[in-house]
Amino acid sequence: MENFREIIAKNVAKMLHDGDVVNLGIGLPTLVANYIPEGINIIFQSENGFVGAGPKPQEGQEDKDLVNAGGQPVTILPGGACFDSALSFAIIRGGHIDATVLGALQVDEEGNLANWMIPGKMVPGMGGAMDLVVGARKVIVAMEHTTKDGKPKVLKKCNLPLTACREVDVIVTNMAVIEVTNRGLVLKEIAPGLSIEDVQAATEPKLILEGEIKIMEV
Amino acid sequence: MNKIANKQEFISRIKNNSVVMIGGFMGVGSPDYLIECILETEIKDLIIISNDTCFVNKGVGKLVGNKRVKKVIASHIGTNPETGRQMNAGEIEVELIPQGTLAERIRCAGAGLGGVLTPTGIGTVVESNKNKITINGKSYLLELPLYADIALIKAAKADTYGNLVYRRAARNFNPIMAMAAKLVIAEVEEIVEVGDLDPDEVMTPGIFVDMIVPAKSLC
Numbered sequence: 001m002e003n004f005r006e007i008i009a010k011n012v013a014k015m016l017h018d019g020d021v022v023n024l025g026i027g028l029p030t031l032v033a034n035y036i037p038e039g040i041n042i043i044f045q046s047e048n049g050f051v052g053a054g055p056k057p058q059e060g061q062e063d064k065d066l067v068n069a070g071g072q073p074v075t076i077l078p079g080g081a082c083f084d085s086a087l088s089f090a091i092i093r094g095g096h097i098d099a100t101v102l103g104a105l106q107v108d109e110e111g112n113l114a115n116w117m118i119p120g121k122m123v124p125g126m127g128g129a130m131d132l133v134v135g136a137r138k139v140i141v142a143m144e145h146t147t148k149d150g151k152p153k154v155l156k157k158c159n160l161p162l163t164a165c166r167e168v169d170v171i172v173t174n175m176a177v178i179e180v181t182n183r184g185l186v187l188k189e190i191a192p193g194l195s196i197e198d199v200q201a202a203t204e205p206k207l208i209l210e211g212e213i214k215i216m217e218v
Numbered sequence: 219m220n221k222i223a224n225k226q227e228f229i230s231r232i233k234n235n236s237v238v239m240i241g242g243f244m245g246v247g248s249p250d251y252l253i254e255c256i257l258e259t260e261i262k263d264l265i266i267i268s269n270d271t272c273f274v275n276k277g278v279g280k281l282v283g284n285k286r287v288k289k290v291i292a293s294h295i296g297t298n299p300e301t302g303r304q305m306n307a308g309e310i311e312v313e314l315i316p317q318g319t320l321a322e323r324i325r326c327a328g329a330g331l332g333g334v335l336t337p338t339g340i341g342t343v344v345e346s347n348k349n350k351i352t353i354n355g356k357s358y359l360l361e362l363p364l365y366a367d368i369a370l371i372k373a374a375k376a377d378t379y380g381n382l383v384y385r386r387a388a389r390n391f392n393p394i395m396a397m398a399a400k401l402v403i404a405e406v407e408e409i410v411e412v413g414d415l416d417p418d419e420v421m422t423p424g425i426f427v428d429m430i431v432p433a434k435s436l437c
Contacts, residue, residue, distance in 0.1 A: 124296025
């Protein structure tokens with residue numbers, strides 16, 4: 001299980017470019033920061049009000065005024081900058097974030113995303129997710145391919161309340177890398193040891209196969 | 219002009235049913251001492267506008283846990299299970315707003331704007347009962363300003379006139395809440411004389427701030 005999460009994070013990290021401003025969602029997406037390739041400089045934005053977020057501080061070095069959007073202590077790197085929530089979301093909504101990486105409960109073939117509530121069960125609130133998905137130039141969904149009981153999370157149509165419509169660009173799971181296009185979902189990469197049929201069987205909509213399908217890095 | 223106030227002076231201004239904005243993001247930049255002072259009174263039925271409801275026994279979470287709140291307007295309540303429990307039990311009302319929209323609605327109120335057009339929430343439950351407006355072929359929701367009777371904010375440093383300086387991620391909603399409420403009370407960790415702050419350093423001009431209350435660490 002842990003290994004799944006690392007594979008997903010590593011494959012997301014490969015998609016980022018030198019100089020990108022990136023916002024990582026809480027949970028699995030935060031692991032992406034651990035796998036940024038050598039020589040690639042990413043500026044991490046934290047929606048609670050700063051750019052230049054660095055690794056977590058050493059024990060005893062925590063700053064009470066400096067946490068990430070998940071409430072965990074972090075550091076701020078040289079060149080970082082702090083701002084208020086209105087400016088933070090102007091950065092997010094205004095198209096100044098190159099990529100955002102978020103987890104998902106469901107994602108569908110139109111690029112719709114559901115990741116903020118399960119009616120009657122879990123109503124934590126959307127936090128900054130709706131703004132991030134609408135505003136970021138590239139929306140990367142990082143999630144396990146199926147639910148705990150093996151049901152597809154990549155669906156023809158999301159049936160949970162949406163976070164945003166038609167905003168997802170790419171889906172990275174422990175089984176595959178899938179690109180969302182206006183023709184549907186294009187299978188780009190599969191995990192080692194899996195067949196295309198395995199991935200299709202765990203995915204509700206028909207995957208489009210075209211060109212070379214690569215093997216994911218693990 | 220000296221705006222330093224004591225506990226009695228500020229607490230007398232907060233009433234049952236007041237609409238209160240409270241700064242902070244998961245407790246960081248939250249006016250914890252002001253919240254504790256409210257808990258020492260009988261004040262209840264507050265309408266709280268805050269990014270989140272913090273944790274069960276911290277910051278805004280204490281007001282919820284002690285049943286002082288009848289409605290919460292926030293972007294996220296997930297870190298405080300007690301808010302969810304009270305919501306499901308019908309004990310409090312919760313209105314969830316996307317974080318960027320919450321910030322912009324507060325900013326609008328302080329900036330004298332009639333509302334703001336945002337693409338956030340289009341095609342989701344957030345758009346229900348809202349005006350949808352198309353500009354240059356793109357859909358936006360009309361989001362209206364959010365005002366408060368009182369803003370309880372937190373700053374790292376103030377001069378006695380109320381010019382404020384924040385630290386790191388503790389800034390968050392504090393500067394915009396300082397503009398959107400009729401009465402603004404700032405809890406501060408350090409107080410200096412007028413003239414000691416460089417005007418370029420001031421993040422919230424003192425004209426927005428009515429009272430300064432020293433944080434517990436200064437008492």
